[in-house]
Amino acid sequence: MGSHRRPKQPSRARVTVLTATAAAAVALTSQAAHADPKPTKSEVKAKVDKLYHEAEVATEKANGAKEQQDKLKKQADALQDKVARGQDELNTLRGQLGSLATAQYRSGGLDPSVQLLLSSDPDSFLDQASALDQLSAKQADSLEKIQAKQRALAQQRKEAQGKLTALAEVRETLNENKKKSQGKLAAAQKLLNTLTAAERAKMAEDDRRAANRAAGERAGAGNKTSSSSSSSGEQVDLGNEVPASALGAAALQAAHTQVGKPYGRMGTGPSSYDCSGLTQWAYAQAGAQITRTTFTQINQGTRIARSQLKPGDLVFFSNTSHVGLYAGNNTVLHAPYPGTYVRYESMNTIGAYQTAVRI
Known part of the structure; x- marks a missing residue:
């Protein structure tokens, strides 16, 4: 007696897999049908030329920033050297003032009239007093020089700091334009890579022929x-x-x-x-x-x-x-x-x- 078993129904999991596979196939087919066509060699060349132009603009801006950077660095270095020399001069003036102050202190703190009365040699005392007056004049002159040097140093430091700040900004601009140029060139290379080896070779040959004399x-x-x-x-x-x-x-x-x-x-x-x-x-x-x-x-x-x-x-x-x-x-x-x-x-x-x- 023959068997009359009913055909086994596919499991729900298997139906789900088959359905998903079919849907994916339809989606891929639809995507392929609507995908953008591969650009032609002439289209690639036009886009690459545009990217090269944009890269060249960024490169020229980078060149300008580099030129400005070099100029600012020279100016900042010169100002810093000037500040260092000025500081040395100021230290020398302060040393001279210190020597004068020490000499004045050692001359004694007594009232001049009392020193005259107690002096065993009034003429000698009067000579010393005259020297003390000259010493005070030198001290005043040294103070004026120190004040002038301090003002000059403050201005030079301010100028140097301004140059260094500008230099930092220019360096940032330089790096930004370098990155922009590199990005454009990378995009151009990516486009060139969409061409076949034969197409790229033909474009390269055109350039070689253009360069030949x-x-x-x-x-x-x-x-x-x-x-x-x-x-x-x-x-x-x-x-x-x-x-x-x-x-x-x-x-x-x-x-x-x-x-x-x-x-x-x-x-x-x-x-x-x-x-x-x-x-x-x-x-x-x-x-x-x-x-x-x-x-x-x-x-x-x-x-x-x-x-x-x-x-x-x-x-x-x-x-x-x-x-x-x-x-x-x-x-x-x-x-x-x-x-x-x-x-x-x-x-x-x-x-x-x-x-x-x-x-």
Whole structure:
């Protein structure tokens, strides 16, 4: 006789697990359907370029804070040295006053008329009294000097403390902008990591091609016709424009010798550069000291129109966050951004032109 047992029903726990699994699968499928598509290489590049720009702004602010920090530290150190020397002088004056007071005390405390009556040698006593009057005058002079020195020291200490307070604030600003720049660069790297190895290699190759110099490039800055790689790898004619001054020509020639050196955040050479670090270094080699940041370099020299550009002039882009040296024929020599090298590049591919300055 065959068995007619009823099929075993699944346990409540098993039903719950199956239901949860099915729900999770549906949720994952729904999420996958609505997930943001992976950004294209061009979208990644645009976002990375924006982050590099923001990092460069923060870097220039950090450069300014670093320059200010160095200046304040020198001033604070000088004031502290001055205070230390002043304290030594004050201690010397106090010692002199102490000697005078001791001499006065030892002269005796008797009334002068009584001392005269008791003196066996009145003439000698009168000579001593005269010396005592002179001693008192010296004492008064010493007191005046001490008071003046104390006032001067108090003022110098106040100035030194003000410099030290400002120095602490500037250091905080410097660290904040360093962190901000590092954060932007880290975000850019994270975006780059979303690309495949082949896509990243292609972008790197584009940068390498942009940094390479073509055969037969000029031997000097602004005095020969030559060509150079643009940001897209195409050749850009540097023309035959004449620098406005020997200073500009020398600065451009100095920067020319650094082509191929890597971009370095807050770099001032000679191993790496950021944009304003390169321009400052180039002009220093030419014998002119200019300030450290784009925000201050733009206020040096003479403002000129774009149509007046000559080789060696400073050209500013993107709300003063970037600077390069004009090289001729709408081309600049500059340190672009992290991962690139000092190179010639068409002004059309760098960013929004702002203004130009002739040092």
